[in-house]
Amino acid sequence: MDSPITAAGIRRYFKTLDEHMKKLKLYGDEESINTLAAMRDEFLTMLNAAGIDKHGKGTTAIPKNLAAALKQLAGSQQIESIQAEVEAMLAQLDAQPDLEEMPRVDFEATPRVDWKEGVEHLKDLTLNDLWRKLGLPTDALVFFQERTDPTATIDPWTPEGIEWLQTNPLAEALMPRWHQLVSILFLVDCMLKGNPVLLMDEVGVGKTMQAIGLIAIRAFFYDHFASKGKFPGIFGSSDAKGNLKDAPSVIVCPPTMLDQFTAEIHRYLRPGTFDLLPYVSTYETRPQWWQKIWLKSAQRPRRRILLASHTALVSDAGVAFETEKYGPTPPKAKNWDSKKNTTIYGQEWGVCILDEAHCARKYNSSYNATRGLREASLMTVALTATPIMTKPAVRLKLTNALRGIMRGQKKSESEAAQEYMDVVMKWMTVMRDRFTGYVVRRTVMSTDNTGKPISGLEPFTEHNIILNLYQWELDNLDVEASELAEEHGGAVLYGAGKVSSRASLDALAHILQYHLAEDGRQPLKADAEGRGVEPDPAYDTQPVTDLPDKIVVYSAFPASNEIICDIFKLFGIQYLELNGKTPMNRRQGIIKQFQAADRDGPRVLILSGVGSDTLWSALEDDQLKGRVWRQPQRKKVRVYRLIADKTPDVFLNNISFDKGAMHEAFVGSTVHLSEFSTSVIALVQPLTVY
Template sequence: MKTQQGHRYCSGIYARLFVGTSCRQPSPLRITRLAPRSSRRTFAANSLIKWSLSAFYWPHAALGFKLRVITFPFAGMSALSVLIREVLISLAFHTEISLTHFCSRGCDSGVVIRRGASAHAGRSLLDSFRLQGLVSTLKECVHDDDFRELKRIRTMHANSFLRLYTLLFLRRVSMPSQTPAGALVRLYAEDEAPWNWPAWQELTNVHHGLFPPDDENLPEGWTRQNANDVLSYFNAYMRFDREEDRVQFAEERMGNSQYPGRDFFKKWVKDKWKKWGIHNIIVEALQEAGIHPATILRGSPGIPWPCANDYVASVLDSLGLTLFGDEAFPSGGAVLFGEPRTVVKILVQHSWSAICGQVYTSRRSASKHEETARHAWNSLEVGPVTKELVRSAITAIARWKRAALLTSTMDVINEAEDMLEELQGVMRELGRSKALANGLHQLASREDVSDLLEIYNAYFDETNEEDAIVVPVALSTAKSLDDMEGDFGMELEQDLDAAQLGSRLGLLQNRVSLFNQYRHRSGVTPWENQGEFSFPGEDLPSHLDHLKLHWHQLAGVHSIFRSLFSKESNPAHPPGILIADSVGLGKTAQAITFIAQLIALTHCQKENIRLPPIIEELPYLRDMKTVPRHPHLILCPGTLIAQWVSELKTLFIYRTVDIFVYDGQSSGKDFWSPTGPLYSSNHDPENRIIVASHSAVFNDFRKTHQPLKTISKYGSQPWTIPDAKNAKSLNNTIFDQSFLTVVVDEAHQMRNPGAKHVATLRLLEQSVIRLIMTATPLLTGPRDIACMGRLVGIHHFYLPQSIEEEKEDRSTLNKFKRNNDEEGLAAERLKIIIRHQDHCIGHFLRRTTSSIDFNHKPLIDIPPYREIIILVRLTGRELEIIGLRAEAAKADLLSMDDARIHTKTFYLEYRITVTFARREGDTGPLPVFKTLEEWYPEKSTKMDACGRITAHYLLDDRVPDVICEDGEIMFPDVPQEFKDHPLQTRRIIIYSEFPSMTPLLQNVLSLYGVESLAISGKNSLRERDDCVKHLYDDSHPARVLIFSSVGSAGLNLAIADVVILFDQPWSSQDEYQIIGRAHRQPQRKEVKVIYLHAMDSADPLIWQMARGKSAMFDAFVNKQNGEGELNHVSSDIQ
């Protein structure tokens, strides 16, 4: 060493250091290499080996620090020991780092810390900083205790002749920083995984591997040259023997021209990562396990950042199953081993680090959000209160609240919540509708209950000779698929007409005792406006239709009763049925009709009235001859609550039942308490119906029960329900109630073993009857059938035998996959599906739109609709603004742990920006455009396309369809004959997700000469009815109706034959409901369904998500399992 004044400066030190597994008691240090960087002379290592790692302990000392910014001077080797000690204590679990000290002369000496010399740590080079600005930097970034300690160290060495300024900020990221691309390369070395695994193929949409022989099967965006470059890079990676060298090679900085495939693969994975949704899957797993960093921070406010290694092991096995499928478990065991486990851990680490960055961003912006929120709040006090001002205040305060959840005390959070609650009240006072009001004032009065008894008496006192004739029916003795023909669940009903079915159900003239006689075309119900259903004379007004059940709905209700009731007492009889009818066959009406008949049955039993013939034949509900008297619960996604409530009010006579909504917005303790609305009802328990949201139940389950133990594969029993947190945690909650019927709508959302599945099982334990409803019960494989079978209550799927069968099935399927035996694989899968079918027989109801009735006629006798997909290319201005708003949405997504962030409301601002791009902060009223010239510079591409398409289809009913090529809409020429003699009877309905955008959309339509009507939740029932009447009125100039999901439930718009989905709904259920406004009886035209999607936005992705996967389900419900079907399964099931 040499110094300016005869002393020697350290010209360079290279040391590789290892740290053990404990964050509190660091393991002894091992030095693997130590030599001067430039002079290559031996350095005295003994003094370093003697370091006492226990001499220092940071308040932050825990697994998972990322090295950044702390500067302090030190004297000689003792001070260097201080520095290295702190580095070591700051390291992550099993992390290797490199420290390279570069020293020059004088006070400009510095340290560069190089991380990532091992397989677990990246090679990111962190900057060195000078002493200037240290104090402010530390105050901004370091915990107070650490800052004080660093000042003490600095003071202690202030007079040192050697000053080495090192910026070392301890930022807890907990994990090594190997990238997802690097992780996928290391897994590829394991037999080309995971690109040949079906689960990963489904997630990434790469179904033929990375290097297929045919160019047309290459991954999207790849050329053959790209594939060759990437393969060359992979081969070079695998030529390294040491893991450390492989990682160093994979994580090399981009720009090395020797291996262009490395840069291409890194960029490709990075660009596709969001589209693949891997991060969202990981975040959801962390949430379900209760270990999302934000959850931990709120539970332990004293720690600056939770150490991931303390938590993530509990989700690795289940995530391995979700991401990689059974193929990652070749032994058929329950635990993820080897490289797949390492790779899953790296991917989790990547997401954990991303969340960390966003949380710190949120923390830094918290004060700004608070200032903005308070300014918006104060602005309401100085001038007239308008909706725009209130909306701006709500947005600002909501952002403050989100940031406060991570940074502030409960007092601050409560203050923000109080502000939001008060503002929502102001919005209601300003005219905002309360679509789901469910206060005590809506409950039936004692007079209403008396009226109900009169309805019963009048109904059951009627005599009708024809109705009294009961057709005896031989009950089915089918034991397996081979014994049955036709649709599942219709073995007996397929030979009965509507009159026979109604008679066996105890219906008089096929009329349900508690149901209304008429249905309003605009969706108005007697609960809102009884005057609309009163009319003089016998002629039915044009706005009313007779309310009657279709044959297939009567047959479905009969099948449900036949499945649940039995001849003999049998406590083990399965308590439920899986209703898997195709979308559009009226599962909702069937479930409500069944509930209504249960209510009528309890009345008959109580009053000793003759029971329906089917109950006389099958008198036992398991081991009970008398139906228990409890309320009914309907569990559905929050987006479907309004639809369920509307259908309940459409069918049930006014106040013959009390309807409650439990969506988690109000306190559960208040709702379920003895003094709450449910127990304030004057009705008998069976005349009370609660509609609850999935999220409310799942959140309540997390609050009231112990964390769910990891369910990896089926290593632990997936039906095991954790204990309540304490003896009182269930009091006055939904899990402290008893229900006669629990209807689970969209049950496929609970198909995976985990928290949602177990929470639903826990709730179903409180029910007597289970109606499990979904149009897609099988999405990913035979395992889904087992999960749905448990929801139904089929005993076999609760047996250890079923777990052993699953393990054997996985092992068998893996053999076929390893041998590339596609035909054998398809045959084995079909065999497994058929075995599951046999367990479900008698408790499975499935019809499709192609099914036939007892007369061999289609169940739905209307022409099929035709889909037209329009992909428009956004302008540069729109893409720029959307990109900025997407980043803001991403920040919220990463930093929040509330499960509700994954619903469509989370992306509200982003999706509205796709509709009409406005920069953040532009919260004023929407502009009004008077001419197309004013519109073009600021236009929304989607709105403009919607206006042009609408105008085209209104020219004449016979115009050719529009087409789209490479983002451009092509309008076919309209024949002169159509122009000379136009036929203009067409009506068009446009679905818009966001009512706030409707005025602008109407403005744009008017620029293209199109008059329009609009319906949203803000319209009164009278206004909504008037709009529908105007649409049907040939003399009215408007032939276009814009509507949103709120306020549109129950609308019959069959006069329209063009449906434009201006915004893409999130689920296939929502989508069909929108299309079903026009594609319904008495439609006689071909309905055109036009999807309007923006390229490079979330629209196409959401559309794909809504579609889901159906090939396996088609196999499951197909009874003709011959050779032809085997070929179908072989080609479709991957």
């Protein structure tokens, strides 16, 4: 009698099969490997059809986020209502003056090499000009919410959230800013041409709204062409060979950003206008996903959005493409024809949005996954605020650099570093030339058509507090430096010595106590001895509002958080902690608790290892500041930098400057870099945190 199939038996089968394939690979027996691979795939397909994965576990349970998304799919009545609304908008356009006679923007006019933001040719357009050139029926993005919650604490796609936006006086008008509309106009032109775009706007400028705005406008442009035989606005006179394809859109982001992207899509798009489905985990956990889940949406393809995690994309790529074979175009797997429709690559996508696109900058599995998705997409927008990456070994070997700092740098190393930078700057100019017409890059310091900063925020202030270490700390640091330089080349010097500075921790605790005691206080400066802090008379106090001041503390080294937490407890400071090890299902809860905290609650958030590196780069420094100094910020932001004098901070600053210089050379801007690298940042800010 045959033995029943058990979970343990399934696991043993796959383990044995994989071991045999590894052995056959050593002997180069491709024919046998392919035969076993086909057997493996066939058996896995049978299991998946039965709702079982390769570990023998059931796969029928629907993840919580997917179950929530399925509940929010638009019903037939809601879809018909939205379509009637679109037809009404199209009829309204018939009653407006013909916009085709407006001068068409010369999108090819960007001078080669001389560009800085990529959209200089649109600089003189007013907000009204931009709306008219897009040809939209009202001064609002189609399918977008009219109002928004400035604290980002409600979900606008829930019945409670919908009612809140309609009735609560705290709800604010949701409108794109001038620079966002400029970018959307540029993106629409690129979409109609099929050109990809590298959107490198700094954190806080609002890349997400621009990307979602493009998806919404694409759906409306399809409806407009289907009704009138042309696109709206200045694009009505384009040499269009036909309508856009009725294709869905896909957004790819890191797993840690899925909740935030979901919240942003809900914040911008009205419920019912688009269906949003999450695509997460690995290929083997999604049996028949495209038949059982994707087809549950009754929306037309152009009004569907797939929100995929980077992990899910790479997992699908491992099935669709040859693994460990990289190149400009990823090679298709031998069973491509039979497997592609079970992956994300079996769909044709209208717009593909790739968040944190710099993760695919090298030939590896991430590159294969993203490049393959671009090949399956009619238009791709790559989002990144850090195109120049930040690994310290890029400039000089970390070991040699640290040894040079602690024991005196040889002239030859200095000359080599300068020669390296000279070559980098030369090639940055070449890269800029080749990227002309495909890049948009604005910072929070960029200005609009009236000369005002596009951030719309009051400038933040930076306060560098240079502290003198206690003598015993300097002695210990010197001993550690000598030992590490001998044993490990100094590679862990900074992590071992710098973050445990007693002087820095004391100063941090006093800064927090000072600002938590009262709202809007003067910022602090180092006292005469360099071991304490005192009010800085060069700055005024700020008006007190209904929202209490809050503080984000950035800890570059998560290993030091335990010490920081102990200090906070000692001083009676309530805090929350969010780091790279915080489970995904807890992150949103921590952020919401921080947002909702009143003056008696935890108004300090320790942030480390969440979407940012250890600040080897001025670009990551800018990113970190941009996470709080951004819309809808309402208060003055103070940025504190605690710098321990006579430590390797100078070394980190040099690396930061070089990376920043490379980036500024690429975007052609004036170098405006921070004076010091950051060990700990404290930001006094209001309720909303990103």
